[in-house]
Amino acid sequence: MDLQFTEEELAFHEEVRAFLAADLPQDLAAKVRRSDTLSKADHDRWHAILNARGWLATTWPEEFGGPGWSPVQRHIFEEESARAHAPRTVPFGLAMLGPVLIRFGSKAQQAEYLPRILDGADWWCQGYSEPGAGSDLASLRTRAVREGDHYIVNGQKTWTTLGQHANRIFCLVRTDAQVKPQAGISFLLIDLDTPGIEMRPIKLIEGGHEVNEVFFTDVKVPVENLVGEENSGWTIAKFLLTHERTNIAGTGFSTQAFEEVKSLARARRVNGRRLIDDPLYAARLAQVEIDLEAMKITNLRMLARAQKTGQPGVESSMLKIKGTVIRQELNDLARRALGPAAAPFPAEALAGNAAVAPEEHRADAARYFNNRKLSIFGGSNEIQRNILTKALLEL
Amino acid sequence: MDFDQSEDRRMLAETLSRYLSDRYDIAARNAVAYDAPYHSPDRWAEMAELGILHALVDEDHGGMGGSGFDIATVFEELGRALCPEPILPALMGLRLLAAAGAELDPVLAGTDQIAVAIGEPEAPWDLDALETRARKAGDGWVLTGRKSVVYGGHVAGRLLVAAKTDAGLGLFEVLARDAEITPYGMIDGGGAAEVFLDATPARLLIADATEAIEAALNAGRVALCAEAVGAMDATKDLLLDYLRTRQQFGRPIGSFQALQHRAVDLVTEIEQARSITILAADALDGPEAGRRAAMAKNLIGRAARLVAEEAIQMHGGIAMTWEAAVSHYGKRLVMIDAQLGDTDFHLTRVMEGLQA
Ligand SMILES: Cc1cc2nc3c(=O)[nH]c(=O)nc-3n(C[C@H](O)[C@H](O)[C@H](O)COP(=O)(O)OP(=O)(O)OC[C@H]3O[C@@H](n4cnc5c(N)ncnc54)[C@H](O)[C@@H]3O)c2cc1C
Numbered sequence: 001m002d003l004q005f006t007e008e009e010l011a012f013h014e015e016v017r018a019f020l021a022a023d024l025p026q027d028l029a030a031k032v033r034r035s036d037t038l039s040k041a042d043h044d045r046w047h048a049i050l051n052a053r054g055w056l057a058t059t060w061p062e063e064f065g066g067p068g069w070s071p072v073q074r075h076i077f078e079e080e081s082a083r084a085h086a087p088r089t090v091p092f093g094l095a096m097l098g099p100v101l102i103r104f105g106s107k108a109q110q111a112e113y114l115p116r117i118l119d120g121a122d123w124w125c126q127g128y129s130e131p132g133a134g135s136d137l138a139s140l141r142t143r144a145v146r147e148g149d150h151y152i153v154n155g156q157k158t159w160t161t162l163g164q165h166a167n168r169i170f171c172l173v174r175t176d177a178q179v180k181p182q183a184g185i186s187f188l189l190i191d192l193d194t195p196g197i198e199m200r201p202i203k204l205i206e207g208g209h210e211v212n213e214v215f216f217t218d219v220k221v222p223v224e225n226l227v228g229e230e231n232s233g234w235t236i237a238k239f240l241l242t243h244e245r246t247n248i249a250g251t252g253f254s255t256q257a258f259e260e261v262k263s264l265a266r267a268r269r270v271n272g273r274r275l276i277d278d279p280l281y282a283a284r285l286a287q288v289e290i291d292l293e294a295m296k297i298t299n300l301r302m303l304a305r306a307q308k309t310g311q312p313g314v315e316s317s318m319l320k321i322k323g324t325v326i327r328q329e330l331n332d333l334a335r336r337a338l339g340p341a342a343a344p345f346p347a348e349a350l351a352g353n354a355a356v357a358p359e360e361h362r363a364d365a366a367r368y369f370n371n372r373k374l375s376i377f378g379g380s381n382e383i384q385r386n387i388l389t390k391a392l393l394e395l
Numbered sequence: 396m397d398f399d400q401s402e403d404r405r406m407l408a409e410t411l412s413r414y415l416s417d418r419y420d421i422a423a424r425n426a427v428a429y430d431a432p433y434h435s436p437d438r439w440a441e442m443a444e445l446g447i448l449h450a451l452v453d454e455d456h457g458g459m460g461g462s463g464f465d466i467a468t469v470f471e472e473l474g475r476a477l478c479p480e481p482i483l484p485a486l487m488g489l490r491l492l493a494a495a496g497a498e499l500d501p502v503l504a505g506t507d508q509i510a511v512a513i514g515e516p517e518a519p520w521d522l523d524a525l526e527t528r529a530r531k532a533g534d535g536w537v538l539t540g541r542k543s544v545v546y547g548g549h550v551a552g553r554l555l556v557a558a559k560t561d562a563g564l565g566l567f568e569v570l571a572r573d574a575e576i577t578p579y580g581m582i583d584g585g586g587a588a589e590v591f592l593d594a595t596p597a598r599l600l601i602a603d604a605t606e607a608i609e610a611a612l613n614a615g616r617v618a619l620c621a622e623a624v625g626a627m628d629a630t631k632d633l634l635l636d637y638l639r640t641r642q643q644f645g646r647p648i649g650s651f652q653a654l655q656h657r658a659v660d661l662v663t664e665i666e667q668a669r670s671i672t673i674l675a676a677d678a679l680d681g682p683e684a685g686r687r688a689a690m691a692k693n694l695i696g697r698a699a700r701l702v703a704e705e706a707i708q709m710h711g712g713i714a715m716t717w718e719a720a721v722s723h724y725g726k727r728l729v730m731i732d733a734q735l736g737d738t739d740f741h742l743t744r745v746m747e748g749l750q751a
Contacts, residue, residue: 134711136643159712203717205707205726206582207429271521271740280739332700339519340544340733345429345582354577354589356516356543365582369726372707373715380711382653 003297005072013076020084023049029085033260035363037208038087040165044120046087051118057094064102064110065118071307074247075300082252090162093117093124096240097170100187104228104236113189127157127171127190127214128237135383137172138181138234142216144173144188146223146230151175151188153196153219159377163199163212167192172233185233189225196220206366207346241379248316248378249299249323254292257330261285264337264361275337284336288329295322314391317384324374324381331368338364398673404468407450407460411469414445415476421720428479428584428723432550439480443505451486456493457500463676466614467621474625477727479585483734484510484547486618487611491555491566494607495600510551512542512569512590513608519543520736522557522564522605527592529558529565529599537594538567546734548588549578556590556597557608566604567597583726609685615735616688617679620672620695623731627665627702630724634658634706637721641711654709661705664698671695689744695731696738703728 005013028042050056058074060066069077081088089095098117101110116122133140142155153173160169169190176184192199196219202211228236265276265285275281299319306312335342341356342365350356357364375381389395400408418438419427427435442448450465452458460466466486473482485502488509492499501507518524527540538558548554554569575591601607638649638658648654675691678684703725707714714721732738 129712132642134643136645139643139645205715205717205722207717269517270524271518272524278739278743280742284739328704335729336732336737336739338733339737340514341516341519343544343581343583343730343733344579344587346580350577350579350589353591356589365730368729369582369722370715372704372725373712375708376712376715381708382651385653 003300005076009072009076012073013080016077016080019053019055020080020086023053024084024086025049028087030360032085032087033360035367037210040123043087043090043165047089047120050089051120056089056118057098058089059095060098060102060114064098064114071303075303078247079252079255082250082256085256090123092126092161092166092170093122096126097124100170100227100236100240103239104187104232106224108224109189109227122168123162123166125160125163125166125169125212127160127169129159130156131158135380137237138185140172140174140185142171142173143177144175144186144221146175149223151221151223151226153188153190153216153221155216157214157216158202158211160199160212160214161210163192163214164201164209169214170227172237175230175233179231182234184231185237186230187227187233187236188221189227190216190219190221194219194221204370205372206369208366208370242312242316249295249319250327250374251292251296251299251323254295254323254326254330257327257334258285258289258292260360261330261333261337264334264358267358268337270339281333281337284333288326288333291322291326291329295319295326298322314387317379317388317391320379320384321375321381327374328368328371331364331371334361334364335368337361400464400468403460404464407446407465408468408472410445411447411472412475414442415472415478419476419478421477421723424477424479425584425717425723428477429580431578431580431586433578433580433584433586434480434550439508440505442480442482443503447482448485448489448503448505451482452489452493452499452503456489457503458489463614463617463679466618466679467624467672467676470618470621471625471628474622474627474727475629477584477626477629477723481508481510481547481550481585483615483618483622484545484551487511487615488555490611490614491600491604491607494604494610495566497600507553508547508551509553509555510545510547510588511611512545512548512554512556513612514543514545515541516543519733520740522608525557525559525564527556527558529560529567529597530594532594532596536567536597536599538569538592538597539594540592542590542592544587545590546585546587548576548590549586554590555600556592557604558597560602563603564605564608565599566601566608568600569595569597581730583730584723612735613679613684613688616692617672617675619731619734620668620675620688620691623695623699623728624665624669624672626724626728626731627668627699630702630706630721630728631661631665633721633724634661634709637710637713648709648711657705657709661702664701668695668698686745686748689736689741689748692736693738693741693745696741699728699731 057066062068130140144151144153171188172185173188175186196217198215200213201209268275338357344350449458450460450469453461488511529536529538556567556569573595577589641648671691671694675687678687707725713719
């Protein structure tokens with residue numbers, strides 16, 4: 001048993017820190033710290049900086065332009081990035097489609113799309129969920145019917161995150177309605193400029209625009225945009241799910257959030273003392289710290305196993321459940337720390353003299369509400385429990 | 396023992412409920428709640444006409460109710476409809492004016508809107524920690540300090556302000572036009588304001604006001620608890636309806652036992668919340684008012700957060716949208732905790748009672 005990183009890993013750690021200190025633009029970090037909405041230009045800017053360093057597509061093999069990192073290196077990079085308030089890289093091209101094309105795509109598809117993901121020419125979004133197909137994804141109904149050299153696509157996708165910035169969408173579509181649901185699904189790449197596509201914004205609980213609905217009416221998609229075999233989409237989707245799982249514990253975000261809440265509670269004076277001197281509040285914070293410290297080790301244990309076996313195990317569902325609950329609890333503690341000052345909205349309206357909360361905390365209530373999504377998307381925490389029950393418990 | 400509401404209160408609840416579902420359905424509510432002035436002057440006038448404000452005041456002061464149960468009846472309906480009108484500040488203001496022996500009629504008629512300015516940036520709830528100072532100036536007084544997140548301060552013509560004097564805590568009246576006021580909306584709908592006082596002229600209403608202010612706060616706490624009970628009931632209805640109708644894996648999601656048990660826990664917590672609110676409403680005008688209100692506000696803070704988070708979770712993605720009513724109920728239920736003392740503040744008060 002040795003909880004320390006190796007010499008090489010420690011050296012890598014230093015390298016990442018130095019890079020972030022030198023190359024992460026402070027104005028971007030400040031926006032992330034305040035939970036400001038990042039523009040497309042903000043995301044593109046950070047992607048370009050990472051790409052210049054060769055650190056953008058962290059899960060891709062070197063031959064395709066990835067850094068060839070081990071799971072532990074990726075973990076170190078993600079933790080440090082979160083600590084430095086670096087923007088999250090947009091996962092749809094980098095962490096989802098890229099690995100799919102590398103595993104299932106044709107040589108032509110790899111040559112065409114992978115470089116465009118790296119240099120920012122393409123922004124992909126994920127077209128899986130439909131109004132009627134959420135947890136039960138296999139029941140999706142968007143249809144693609146083969147006509148000569150094209151598929152004709154009809155249907156609706158929803159929850160399309162950051163689709164407003166995207167020029168392309170990868171979709172799961174139904175290509176065979178006669179077989180059992182999982183066996184009739186295909187994975188299709190669609191150019192969002194194709195006639196017949198309409199994207200509409202969905203306003204979220206805190207008022208932000210980060211997801212969309214996408215409607216397809218007789219959309220013509222060239223057959224060469226099919227990834228893998230026709231009707232093999234479910235296999236690809238399942239493969240992708242395991243990739244969605246990297247960094248699923250989000251301990252970097254939690255550690256960062258914990259530090260932020262701790263300094264807020266130390267700085268804030270409430271009812272004649274520092275908030276941190278209120279034993280009830282301090283108890284809440286200490287409780288989360290304990291859970292988080294355990295979570296970090298759980299995460300590293302699973303990482304070490306993945307490093308040995310080359311596969312993330314089903315236990316990653318535990319990381320998803322516990323990791324999201326901890327992040328949400330920290331969001332709750334931040335909102336709670338502000339008391340009534342968390343409630344004004346929109347928060348940026350109250351600046352300067354009239355501000356009721358420190359600038360980097362003015363959106364804490366909005367963040368708390370927005371992050372309720374963490375336990376819903378990417379396979380809800382209930383679905384994760386179903387997975388764990390089946391895989392682990394032998395009941 | 397009789398836990399049924401009196402005939403009068405049942406009628407009051409029905410009238411109010413009919414009015415609110417008629418005029419304040421969720422779409423109408425949202426249109427009012429999130430855009431300046433964060434309330435509807437028309438609805439406000441109609442509700443005053445319906446006698447809502449009269450129900451909050453006893454007959455000796457020109458009202459038609461005023462007990463803890465009258466207050467709870469009104470606010471439970473307001474909560475069910477997520478009504479964003481500033482009726483809570485009116486309730487507390489009316490109590491304070493009554494304690495001061497001042498005229499209530501213009502307030503009861505709805506023409507004179509008042510807000511109660513007590514909390515400050517570093518003293519949101521604790522009266523002992525207030526820093527706003529009152530100084531004698533000629534015949535009158537002037538106040539200096541900042542009052543923070545003053546509910547109703549965005550529309551009030553008059554503010555009832557708590558400020559320290561050499562003798563203790565006083566209650567003063569300040570005309571809104573004499574103060575510097577920054578109005579804003581709230582994440583859960585409705586409005587409030589920052590109030591800046593800088594040698595601002597004021598009229599003394601009550602010289603030693605701690606008791607009157609505590610009493611008004613306790614009435615406000617009972618009101619908030621009842622509002623939460625109404626909002627929790629409505630949230631539960633939305634949730635059960637969704638569990639019955641939303642299909643995944645070829646069946647209603649309500650058929651999954653993993654969700655059934657959690658829904659049952661919510662229903663149980665809501666009944667507990669209703670009970671503690673009844674207890675606090677019953678105690679409102681007696682010696683146990685403060686302790687009961689603290690107990691109620693603590694339990695409500697825990698239950699309301701649980702109901703909000705669980706209802707959102709069990710709805711799935713749809714509850715994350717502005718379009719879904721449950722998202723607005725969720726926001727209100729969580730944010731109620733930050734008004735007039737949160738879970739921990741009130742738990743501390745209950746703990747102090749144990750130590751005494
Ligand atoms: C902010 C946000 C961004 C998203 N981004 C994307 C995106 O970019 N692309 C995309 O394709 N999708 C995206 N999603 C969709 C997301 O993956 C779905 O919301 C998720 O799969 C849940 O589906 P649902 O919302 O339809 O909920 P439902 O499946 O209807 O679930 C409702 C409730 O029932 C529970 N439930 C369902 N089945 C069971 C069961 N068998 N046992 C016990 N409980 C069950 C769920 O856990 C949940 O609590 C996003 C969602 C959100 C909220």
